[in-house]
Amino acid sequence: MTQIESKSHQALKNILLHSAISVVEKEGFAGLNVRKLASMAGCAIGMVYKIFENMDDLAIHVNAATLELIDSRMAQPMAATDPKEAIHELAERYIDFSRRNFHLWSMLFEHRMERDLPEWFHASIARNFRHVEQALAPWTHGDPQAAALHAKVVWAALHGICSLSISGKLDTVGAQSASILARHMLENYMAGLEANSEGGRSPGADGNSTLQKG
Amino acid sequence: MTQIESKSHQALKNILLHSAISVVEKEGFAGLNVRKLASMAGCAIGMVYKIFENMDDLAIHVNAATLELIDSRMAQPMAATDPKEAIHELAERYIDFSRRNFHLWSMLFEHRMERDLPEWFHASIARNFRHVEQALAPWTHGDPQAAALHAKVVWAALHGICSLSISGKLDTVGAQSASILARHMLENYMAGLEANSEGGRSPGADGNSTLQKG
DNA sequence: CTCCGTTGTGAACGTTGTTCATGAGCTATG
DNA sequence: CATAGCTCATGAACAACGTTCACAACGGAG
Known part of the structure; x- marks a missing residue:
């Protein structure tokens, strides 16, 4: 054994x-x-x-290595000092990675696994999210749940932009289209966060009350 | 011939x-x-x-049929009268489709094609985007370019949330997690759009000036 | 009936992931 | 040294895959 x-x-x-x-x-x-x-x-x-175990197992290990690679890119110290620009910088790094390492990156998401992913794999994903949560900290008022939520939203959204853009399913031409779309997404999302928190009610705290049990 | x-x-x-x-x-x-x-x-x-021609060609035709299916779902008249709720409803339909037709939906994005997709396929994608552009009309002030841009951003973001959520790569549990994340994304994005347009300068019009040639 | 183009067939080929009987290499023991 | 026993490594063999193509069946024209 x-x-x-x-x-x-x-x-x-x-x-x-x-x-x-x-x-x-x-x-x-x-x-x-x-x-x-x-x-x-x-x-x-x-x-x-x-x-x-088999080719699928090997694929998981390759994917794990890719996650580590992304993590190491995101862990680099930021050039930007402005919190908002830091987010953009982080997003830019992700987009840049997806372009430079196209095959590795797309394998992460396109190759669906048979059995569910092992625990250490999820841990590696979570480690990647930490950077996003940290960059979002200025907007989440120290609420770890809000940080986790917004990090997921923002990063999933960024990923979608990357994914569709890189596979040519948005018919945006031009090399930096993903950057442009991502910048718009982030710009408006953050503005929305600020607008809502100024009003006293943050959507991170109660935004889901409208669809509870729906 | x-x-x-x-x-x-x-x-x-x-x-x-x-x-x-x-x-x-x-x-x-x-x-x-x-x-x-x-x-x-x-x-x-x-x-x-x-x-x-081959299995890839067949896959493209299956994917095209899926796109038509999605289109028919999105073309149904909206229940919501409020424009913001209409967007949420549209997103909900997409999420619902991805869950009900999991295999068809994921094949659309996970099965990467060898050669680039045929023209009529891109046209079918564009047809799907029309619904989003229409739903976003109240925010784009009749500017077709802004409508196209925001539709791409919003839908790509929604797609990313769907994709990561459904493949278990965000470790959100619960059946409606995609709905919750999507609702947050849309809520904040639209709020951002409103905040920026009230200020007189729309990010859809000049937001990319900061990264031109970047 | 014969001819010939069209339409339909499935055996055969090359490549794939996966298995497992076989053999090679090493250590301990008499 | 010889032999037995055990671990480790090997690659032929198998099943299933996408794809091809020589061939058979058909069917209308002469």
Whole structure:
């Protein structure tokens, strides 16, 4: 039951993972297969299945590595000092990543998994959201629930813009269309947040009362 | 070159398409294959390739049918009279569709095509956006460019919320989480639109001046 | 009936993910 | 050293896939 993970086991796991990432970067997930992977890593086909449960399991690990990559980009110190510009900067980084690492990024969302994702994967997603929550802090008045909510809304919205824009399903032409759309979205969303909090009632606190049980 | 499309040809095309839709509805795109399709339609494997270029071509046609389905849902007359509530209603319909027709809907976005999509497909997408533009009309002051822009922003954002929510990548639990997030997004975005237009300067008109050539 | 273009067929090919009987390598023991 | 026993690695083999294409069946014209 309890497998002894030898050093060579870990080493091969790293080689396989990095080979897989390199293939996906260049050709997308469709270009990845066991035989190519095994030959790149210099091992037999069966060995891949000793280390990863199956191709889906490998895909999850590639996706996890991509999440770490995004996290490292977002964790960099901000150039902007203005809180609003900091949000835009964060969004710009995300858009930039999705363009530079198109295949890795789209694999994160397009390749639907069979079974549900493991716990550590969700934790990695949550870690990414922390940066958004922090950048939104000036608007959430220290309310962690509001921060979590707005971070989800803003980031999901940004993701949608990225996703449709990059796959050409909004017929916006021009390289920076995603940036422009994202800027509009953020600009208006934040303005809405400010307008509502000035009125004394924040939608983050009671906005869902209108659709409770609906 | 110019194929004569016999009646039986069209009839079989319909049968194949509807069989494909029925399979995708139940099992998703992964459950679809030529042999199953041919046996359902009562024809030979090769016949499928006489009618559709390949599986990708068939997928595009299934996706087009899904777009028409969404369009027909959105074209229904609104129950709400208040313009803001009408937007929420439209969003609710989209979310509802994505949940009821999960496999068809996710195939629209997750199955990336090899070559770029045909013209009539983009036209079908544009037709869907018309409803959003119309619902947004009260905020765009008759400016068609602003309407197109805001429709894209709002709908892409909504789509992102739907997409991440439905695939469990936001760890929001509860059936209506997408609804709640969408409502927050729309509420704040519209509030932002109103706040900015009251100030005399609309972000739809000059908001991108800050990132031009950025 | 014969001819010939059109329409329909499914065996066959190449590639895929996955498995598992087989063998190679190592350690402990007599 | 020889042998047994155990772990680890191998790649041929299998099933299922998309796709092709030589061929059969049809059906109207001569």
